[in-house]
Amino acid sequence: MSLLEVQDLSVSLKTAHGLQDVIHHINFSMDAGETLGIVGESGCGKSIFALALMSLLPTDSQTKGKIILEGQDVLGLNSTQICSIRGNRIGMIFQEPMTALNPVQKIGAQIGESIRLHLKFSRKQTLERVTELMDKVGLPISRFPLNLYPHQLSGGQRQRVMIAMAIACNPTILIADEPTTALDVTVQEQILDLIRDLADSSGMALIMISHDLGVIAQTTQRVMVMYTGNIVEMGDTVDVFQNMCHPYTHGLFSAIPHVSASTDSKRKRLTSIPGQVPELHNRPAGCNFADRCPRASHKCRKNEPPATRVSDHHRVWCYHPLHQFESK
Amino acid sequence: MFRTLAEILGHGLKNRSFVIGGMMSMLFFMVAFLSYFWTPYPVENINIAEKLLTPSSKYLLGTDHFGRDILSMLIKGAQNSIIVAFVAIGIGIGFGVPLGLTAAARKGWVDELIMRFNDLTFAFPALISAIMITAILGPGSVNSIIAIGIFNVPVFARVARGAALSIWKREFILAARSAGKGQFKISLEHVLPNIASMLIVQATIQFALGILAEAGLSYLGLGTQPPMPSWGKMLNEAQTFMYFAPQLAIYPGIAIALTVLGLNLFGDGLRDVLDPKLRRSR
Numbered sequence: 001m002s003l004l005e006v007q008d009l010s011v012s013l014k015t016a017h018g019l020q021d022v023i024h025h026i027n028f029s030m031d032a033g034e035t036l037g038i039v040g041e042s043g044c045g046k047s048i049f050a051l052a053l054m055s056l057l058p059t060d061s062q063t064k065g066k067i068i069l070e071g072q073d074v075l076g077l078n079s080t081q082i083c084s085i086r087g088n089r090i091g092m093i094f095q096e097p098m099t100a101l102n103p104v105q106k107i108g109a110q111i112g113e114s115i116r117l118h119l120k121f122s123r124k125q126t127l128e129r130v131t132e133l134m135d136k137v138g139l140p141i142s143r144f145p146l147n148l149y150p151h152q153l154s155g156g157q158r159q160r161v162m163i164a165m166a167i168a169c170n171p172t173i174l175i176a177d178e179p180t181t182a183l184d185v186t187v188q189e190q191i192l193d194l195i196r197d198l199a200d201s202s203g204m205a206l207i208m209i210s211h212d213l214g215v216i217a218q219t220t221q222r223v224m225v226m227y228t229g230n231i232v233e234m235g236d237t238v239d240v241f242q243n244m245c246h247p248y249t250h251g252l253f254s255a256i257p258h259v260s261a262s263t264d265s266k267r268k269r270l271t272s273i274p275g276q277v278p279e280l281h282n283r284p285a286g287c288n289f290a291d292r293c294p295r296a297s298h299k300c301r302k303n304e305p306p307a308t309r310v311s312d313h314h315r316v317w318c319y320h321p322l323h324q325f326e327s328k
Numbered sequence: 329m330f331r332t333l334a335e336i337l338g339h340g341l342k343n344r345s346f347v348i349g350g351m352m353s354m355l356f357f358m359v360a361f362l363s364y365f366w367t368p369y370p371v372e373n374i375n376i377a378e379k380l381l382t383p384s385s386k387y388l389l390g391t392d393h394f395g396r397d398i399l400s401m402l403i404k405g406a407q408n409s410i411i412v413a414f415v416a417i418g419i420g421i422g423f424g425v426p427l428g429l430t431a432a433a434r435k436g437w438v439d440e441l442i443m444r445f446n447d448l449t450f451a452f453p454a455l456i457s458a459i460m461i462t463a464i465l466g467p468g469s470v471n472s473i474i475a476i477g478i479f480n481v482p483v484f485a486r487v488a489r490g491a492a493l494s495i496w497k498r499e500f501i502l503a504a505r506s507a508g509k510g511q512f513k514i515s516l517e518h519v520l521p522n523i524a525s526m527l528i529v530q531a532t533i534q535f536a537l538g539i540l541a542e543a544g545l546s547y548l549g550l551g552t553q554p555p556m557p558s559w560g561k562m563l564n565e566a567q568t569f570m571y572f573a574p575q576l577a578i579y580p581g582i583a584i585a586l587t588v589l590g591l592n593l594f595g596d597g598l599r600d601v602l603d604p605k606l607r608r609s610r
Contacts, residue, residue, distance in 0.1 A: 054506055059435075079510070087508035094506075099499040104521045113517070114507040165507060 002029040003172060003205055004053075009065035011045075011052050011229075017281035019062060022048050023229040026065075032172060035199060035206040037220035037237060039213060039252070043277050045229035046209045050177045053207070054092055055082045070172070088118040091166030093195075095178040097158035101150040108146025111164045118169045133164040137194060156187035160194070167198060174199060175207045180215060192218055213252060217241060222313070225249050228277060228288040230304075235314030245310055245321035247293045248273070287318070295320040339601045346597025352590025353532075360406040367400035372555045380573050389579055392562070393569060398576070401557040402583050408469070408558050409587070412551070413538030415473045417531055420480020425527065427481070428488025429519060432496055433511040443489065446482035454479040455544050462550040472551040476541045480534050487530045491523035525602040532595035536588045543584050559584050 011023040023045045030036055038046050051057050053067060055074060067074040074085065086092075094100040102110060111133055112126045121129060127146075134141050137160040150158055159179060166174060176195055180188040196219050199206040208219045216223055216237065223240050225233040225248065233246040244250050251273040275292035278284060286303050290296040299319050307315045310323070340346040368388070375395035383390045389398040427446075431439040449457075458475035465471040495501065496519065504514050545551035546560030554561070559580040566576035 056502065056505055083508045083510050085508070086506055090506075092503070092506040094499055094503055096499055100503045102500045102504070102518050102522070105518070113504075113509070117508060117513075162503070165503070168507075 003032045003034075003070060005029040005066070005068040006053075007066040007068065009049075009052065009063070009067060011048055011057065011064075012062040013048070013058070014060040015280060020280040021229060021283075022280065023052065026229075026231055028224065028231070028234065030173075030205055030207075032205055033199075033203045034222065035196075035208065035220040037216035037223040038207065038209045038226060039211065039216050039223060040226035041211055041252070041277065043228075044226045046211075046226055047177055048229075049226070050092065050175050050207070050209055053173075053175060054086055054090060056086075084118065087114040087166075087171070088169045089171050090173045090175060091169070091171035093159070093162050093166045093174070093176040093179045096182050097155050097162055098182065100162055101158055103150055106147045106149060107144075107153070107161050108148075110150075111146075111161065111168055114165065115168050129168070130164075133168060136167075136198065137161070137164045138190075139164070155183055156191060159183060159187075159191050163191075163194065163198070167202070167204070170202060171204060173205045173207065175209070177209045178211070179208075181210070181212070188215075195219065213241070213256060225252070228283065230288060231317060232289065233314075233316045233318075235310065239311060239314050243310070243314070243323060245308075245314075245316040245323050246289075246318050247295050247320070247322065248289050250322055251292075295322075336601055340597065343597045343601055345593040346601055349590050349593025349595070349597050352586060353594045356406060356587045356590060357410065359403055360410045363403045363407040367397075367403050369397040369400045371396060371400050371404045371557050373397070380569065380576075382575070390573075390575060392565065392576055393573075396557075398562075398579055401562060402559070402579060405557045405559045405562065405580065405583070406587070408552055408556055409539045409542055412469060412473050412476065412542040413535050416476035416480055416538045416541075417534050419474070419477025420484045420534060421527065421531065424481040424484025424486075425488045425520075428485040428490075429492050429515045431485070431489045432492035432519070433515045439489075442485065446485050449479070449482045455541060458541060458545055459548065459550060462545060467550040467553065469552040469556065472542060472545045475545070476538050479541075480538070483534060484527065484530065487526060488523060491526045492519045495519045495522045529595055529599040529602060532591055532598060536591035536595070539584065539591070540588055543580075 006026055006028050009023060009026045010021060012019045013022050026049070038049065040046050048057070052063055055077075057063060063075055065075070069085065069089065074082065077085070101107070108130055112130045115121050115126050115129050130146060131141055134144065134146070139157060139160050144153075144157070150161070153161065174195070179195065180191050183191060192215060195206065195208075198204065206219065208216060210216055220237050222235065223237040224231055225240070225246065227248050233240060233244070233249050240249065244253060254271045255273060257270050273292055278288060278291065284290060284301060286299070286301040287293070287296070287305050290300040293300065297320065305317050305319045307317050308321065310316055310321070340350070373396060375391070378387075378391050378395040379393050381387055381391040381395075387397050387399070389402070391397055392401070427442050431442040458472070458479065461475035461478065462468075462471050465474065492515070501514060501518060504518050509517075542551055542558070543560035543563070546558040547564045549561070549564065551560060552558035562580040563577055566573070566580070569576055
């Protein structure tokens with residue numbers, strides 16, 4: 001049995017134009033200890049997907065399908081049961097360490113909270129566990145006493161506190177929603193190393209959400225490329241990165257600026273994907289990427305492309321993938 | 329942004345209305361505290377022979393129509409004002425803040441119900457309703473406390489709800505929810521500490537209003553009953569002697585005005601000190 005199985009998950013959010021589909025029939029499964037990357041540009045539904053996994057979406061949204069965590073359908077649970085899963089079996093790290101910590105609560109108390117809540121530890125046990133966690137995330141309490149307030153820490157240190165909070169109860173899945181986007185590059189590297197090490201050593205499954213392909217390449221075994229709430233390509237990270245098939249994935253890669261490009265005598269313009277993400281209430285009938293795709297044909301605008309098998313684990317949802325391969 | 333008490337005081341000392349208002353309020357509290365141990369003369373002492381005296385070295389502010397020492401009555405009246413306003417605020421915070429927090433946390437029909445009920449309470453002028461309540465329950469200082477307290481409830485509910493709603497949108501609340509906390513725990517441990525400064529400021533303003541309301545009710549004879557002196561009642565009694573002993577009305581009037589002014593200045597200053605975003609640029 002897989003650790004997490006998402007079956008036909010669709011999410012609609014309430015907007016000014018009524019209920020709009022934000023995530024569209026997503027299927028995937030994940031084993032314990034596996035690392036999965038979710039990549040895509042802003043507004044592709046990455047973060048909504050993460051919130052859906054935690055059942056943290058606004059109450060006026062609609063979620064269909066199944067999210068099966070260790071054999072239990074999360075969407076069928078009542079709020080008390082969900083609270084006992086959040087923070088206990090799934091931990092989450094947020095993008096903005098500056099705002100994701102309570103400004104008027106000491107960091108020790110913030111880390112200890114979920115331990116007391118879920119594991120019902122005594123005060124002394126909690127203190128021991130918090131000390132151990134602080135060590136794990138690289139903030140030894142000899143230098144970072146537990147009575148510090150978040151504003152006394154730097155962005156990277158705060159993100160470490162966030163991580164300690166997320167892994168406090170040894171969750172089976174850790175969701176990291178753009179954990180390094182708000183940090184500068186050197187700190188980014190340290191935080192990624194830390195997250196990867198923690199996932200490796202504790203056997204946690206990791207869902208890394210990012211728009212940064214470098215981050216995904218560094219931290220994950222499998223990757224899921226999302227566009228407008230659909231999976232467009234999915235497979236082993238190495239395979240997808242070396243042998244990308246979807247024009248969108250290719251577009252994302254070409255959009256990475258290269259240092260050599262700017263030091264060349266003839267400076268090249270930065271590449272971008274033409275056009276914009278279609279608005280929620282104005283999604284085309286066929287493939288959502290068709291309007292921005294250099295390879296789009298009449299067929300793309302009429303029907304949504306089905307999954308095509310590239311290799312064992314690699315799938316692409318496109319009629320005209322970049323590489324031709326025998327279809328089965 | 330959280331700062332230590334010392335930092336808050338440091339900022340406060342640079343704020344003129346905080347300092348002046350703080351000093352006036354402090355004087356008021358000290359006088360009230362003093363009255364528990366000492367007043368120049370016992371306020372129950374009726375001495376008709378020495379009625380309506382003008383200020384002298386024996387009676388610093390003179391005496392009233394029963395020959396009671398005005399200064400003693402003012403001092404004792406401060407104590408009375410504080411008790412009434414304090415308990416009334418306690419009622420307002422005790423019921424209003426939980427209601428506001430609940431409304432902000434639950435949203436939907438719970439929010440609607442609480443806030444519309446608030447609006448209903450607001451629709452009646454506070455003093456008129458307080459008169460109504462004391463008319464039903466009977467005059468007396470306990471009933472005036474209840475009446476004033478009831479009208480503090482929607483004020484605090486509204487302030488708490490508004491502030492809590494903005495806190496609920498912050499990311500650390502999402503983080504707390506992702507840690508598996510329920511609405512109740514989040515409201516208590518994350519929302520309340522973050523809106524405390526706003527509630528404290530509101531409390532100082534309501535305190536001033538409470539003193540005014542108590543004076544108003546006592547003036548109408550619905551509040552504090554004799555022999556306990558009250559500034560409002562002193563005003564009422566002075567009315568009869570307005571032409572030949574105007575000082576009887578002037579002293580309690582000044583006491584009320586200065587106290588309310590001091591508390592309002594203090595509240596204003598405190599708000600500026602606690603919330604740097606609201607601080608006026610000079």
